[in-house]
Amino acid sequence: MRMRKLAPKTQTAYIRAVRRFAAYLGRPPDSATVEDLRNFQLRLVDEGTSPTTLNATITGLKFFCEITLDRAELTAKMQPVHVPRTLPVVLSREEVARLIAAAPNLKHQTALSLAYGTGLRASEVVYLKVGDIDSQRMTLRVEQGKGGKDRYAMLSPVLLERLRVWWRVAHAQGKMLEGGWLFPGMNPVDPLTTRQLNRAIHMAAESAHIDKRVSMHTLRHSFATHLLEQKVDIRVIQVLLGHKKLETTAMYAQVATDVLREVVSPLEQLSTA
Structure with a gap:
């Protein structure tokens, strides 16, 4: 293997x-x-x-x-079974803000901010290194993401500032090695684990009184849905998410309620005469 x-x-x-x-x-x-x-x-x-x-x-x-x-x-006789496709759980922008604010500490708050601000998977978030941040091009380098492929993620000014705050605090406390993991575990040599990150988001959701079923992937779903509602081209969203097929990204059109509300029903176009 x-x-x-x-x-x-x-x-x-x-x-x-x-x-x-x-x-x-x-x-x-x-x-x-x-x-x-x-x-x-x-x-x-x-x-x-x-x-x-x-x-x-x-x-x-x-x-x-x-x-x-x-x-x-x-x-030869083992056949995969059909997996019912369910619509993803999506948080509102207000719920995302509450969730991040309720995270246990600055490291987790920053990690959740990054997950929502980039749409990265939990496994991609924890394996980021400080050197993956490119503040000149405003990108994050994602090495060996799903499927073993490298790609770039977007880096917004707000996220960059949050990362800088976290970097200064972590360095001052000796929690981050030079050129090491962006989100170290208890031992700075090791990265934060996806299990630890999921535990943190579950605690945050409970503290923020969010009743929806929340996981790290919920932030990824919310990122994609909110971009679609902002009129970002779905093919751009596909690239940002690292999806191989456009149809995988297209499912977010079903949960982008702002987009659905803007669609005029043909019933409205019927003449009342």
């Missing part, structure tokens, strides 16, 4: 899938048959495993059989 440069999170998920299958099988997984794998999928379905988790498990087992064992025929 390292040779194929799979992300650490992906490697962990694949290993978890194989271990789960081995526990079900009761013998080494490399001795499995086509029917063993098919029956394992049926067991997961019967146990009520979510479509997302089920598909992730299938992907991990396919990698194990096709790449590790070089036996692609083993997974």
Whole structure:
């Protein structure tokens, strides 16, 4: 998996899938048959495993059989299941402001500001380094984002000032190494983890009395939706989010309520005469 440069999170998920299958099988997984794998999928379905988790498990087992064992025929009867597409949860601008203000400390407030101000994924936020900030071009360099691709994120003047405040405080307190992680963990050598960041946003949502189901990805959804409501071209939003397909970005049109309110119903155009 390292040779194929799979992300650490992906490697962990694949290993978890194989271990789960081995526990079900009761013998080494490399001795499995086509029917063993098919029956394992049926067991997961019967146990009520979510479509997302089920598909992730299938992907991990396919990698194990096709790449590790070089036996692609083993997974011939394993088919991914349809994942119902649900509309993303989006916060209002006022809710975003309350959420950031309620974050436990300056580091978390700055990290949440960055997530909302750039639309980056949690995994991309925590792996940013100080050197990724380009105040001349007003961009953030995102190295090895989802799909292993580099890209640039927008850097607004407000966000830059918040980052500078955080940098000065962190340096004064000895919490940030020269050229190190932008958001260090308890040990400055290590970055803040996505789990710690998600815990911080859950605490902030509770403190801000936000009843919606909030996660780090909610800030990404809100970023995209608010840009769409500001009349930013959807293809620009696609680039900022790092989406491969425009149709993935297009789902935000369904939750951009400001845009929907501006659409004139054909009923309004009917003559009353």
